[in-house]
Amino acid sequence: MGADVLCEPRLSAAGMLAVAREEGRPMLTRDKRLRTAEDVLYIEGHRFRDQIREVMARYPFDARRFAFTRCSRCNAPLREVSRDAMLQRVAPFVYASHEKFAVCERCGRVYWDATHLERARRELAALGL
Secondary structure: OOOOOOOOOOOOHHHHHHHHHHHOOOEEEOOHHHOOOOOEEEOOOOOHHHHHHHHHHHOOOOHHHHOOOEOOOOOOEEEEEOOHHHOOOOOHHHHHHOOOEEEEOOOOOEEEOOHHHHHHHHHHHHOOO
């Protein structure tokens, strides 16, 4: 959805809260021990669509505008690159069937429009985002 997020499984809930406060980030959690903290959004829903609605109600942003602009692996912003630059980096069938590519400059992952993106866009639309 394009949100700048941080997920660090090695940290405890208290450790994540400390990082969130230090970096001025909201903290989203299902950890009941943190549900009363003012700067924490305790996620009530069990289904991901309900959880997304909860987050967007509290922290609205234009998901359509920012969707697919960050690396799904490391969260860094993506940079569009020329198709020619991808000739040696992607499989020949991918190169032959896609025009637009983006790269994560932090971890090197390459992205292109594929069928899962259209499904994700439909899901965002169904959520009213």
